Amino acid sequence: MAVREVAALDVGVDTSAVTPVRRQRRLGGLFVASVIWIALVGLGAIFAGLLPIPSPTEMDMLGKRALPSAEHWLGNDVLGRDVFSRLIYGGRISLTVGLLAPVIGVTVGGALGMLAGYFRGRFETIVTGGVDVLLAFPPLVFALAVTAYLGQSILNITLVIGILGIPAFTRVARAVTLSLSEREFVTAARALGATHSRILLRELLPNVALPLVAFFLLGVAVTIVVEGALSFLGLGVPPPAPSWGSMIGEGRESLDIAPWLAFLPAIFMFLTVLAFNVIGDTLRALTDPRPGAL
């Protein structure tokens, strides 16, 4: 009888104490603003073709560096192209590359890291060695080599940045898996007769996924900057397609007379990167199971 009573008491204490604490973790204005910004840029990128904006590549030779007007909301660039429209279309490239490249990193790197951290042994040695080699390889040379041989395209840029991102994800996944594999629930799962694949997918993956998702969002932010840098250097998507990085590069030539041509895309990039970082940090804080679980 005593057993029943104590157990019932546990239930009462637990539910009343735990639930409100979880609710109290508020999201904050910065997070909401970040989500709204990403949503706006994202929707703009998806529906750019349907929006009532001028073509991003149509040149108006009489309106070079024109100031904002009703027709051109943010003015024109050096070649008389609509800046606002180019910012929207540029977001398309930044977001495509920014989201797809870390997907390559998180899948390949996450899988390699988990396998290395779980099975250890020779496989781990090979993986960590390979990761170190990839880290030591100069990224710009790699990007140059790929674009020189395979040509400049969104796909190639994505592949280059994606592959360069694998080592970081591998390391995170391996470190988390290593520490989790020491925990008793993995031994407990083995004691229940679970296979390696079942332990990896059911026991470890849900725990590794949380830090990886947070890291993924930070990866998106970094990738957008890297894509911008590559485009700034002329290694990104080929002109006349707009990209925030190439816009900054083109705007650099008229910094003295029309500084907004470089600053507007820079601000867009800054806000987008900041928003991804804020969302990533907030999600990590929200989903981190460690304080509650241990």
Next chain:
Amino acid sequence: MTQPLLSVRNLSTRFRTDRGLVRAVDDVSFDVAPGETLAIVGESGSGKSVTALSILRLIPDPPGKIESGEILFEGKDLLKLDDAGIRAIRGDRIAMIFQEPMSSLNPALTVGLQVGEPINLHRKTVWSKALDKAAELLGKVRIPDGKSRLNSYPHQYSGGMRQRVMIAMALACQPKLIIADEPTTALDVTVQAQILALLKELTREANSAMILITHDLGVVARYADRVAVMYGGRIVETAPARPLYKSPRHPYTRGLMASVPRLDGDTGRPLVPIEGQPPDLASLPAGCAFALRCKDATERCHRERPPLVESARHHFSACWYHERLAA
């Protein structure tokens, strides 16, 4: 005696460490009869947990390795099974309960998914049915309102409730043998008794045998049918629980009993600790491992290792002077 359910013969498990080869379990033999509760008692580092992990071949290899021996379970040598064979035994025929209920449950999965896991795994039951069974099992381990608690996460449970969940998982496939590795060490004293009583009741109901690993002699006295005392990776004394308490025939067992308070008999008796440290398993002495701490050790004890011999009916002791101790 009936055919034993589990028969461990000359089991030796070693670990390769920086300090050399550690004989964590050295030539250990014991039997467990169907439905029986065997307690394995010993200090930290005496090899009792490694013995338990060795039975299910859960020793991390490397650095550990089961060097020799046989583990006969229902007539099959578990050490000779292939990976799939031992997986079919784990969790189905032999289940294990661990010391730390805090870390033995996966923090990212709901309790329902974890309790249903062995049923889904071994009985190939569809998940909806496995979850029904899980709710039923939670009721069995006295977690009220099991159905709605299936969706809770482990961190929403208290330590005692988590250990109940572990018991539910262990019982899921009605195993013939449950190995409980210090199941109550991490729990509050008040909860310990409840958990052990529950464990005992449920194993009796299912007619399962149990190996109860503990360092708590009080636990042993109440719940075990038979006791094996381990020291320095070996069994130094084994006997049915009652005779072991009444007349221990190994100085180490005597020392253990003198060092814990007893509520029966002489309550004013002072507690006598065992002097010295447990032996270093990497460099065990040639003679009796306990000789260095034994007050009555002679030259022979330091020179020769005493074998485990039957001192009285069903009462085995590994001491040269077991007869003198009995007197």
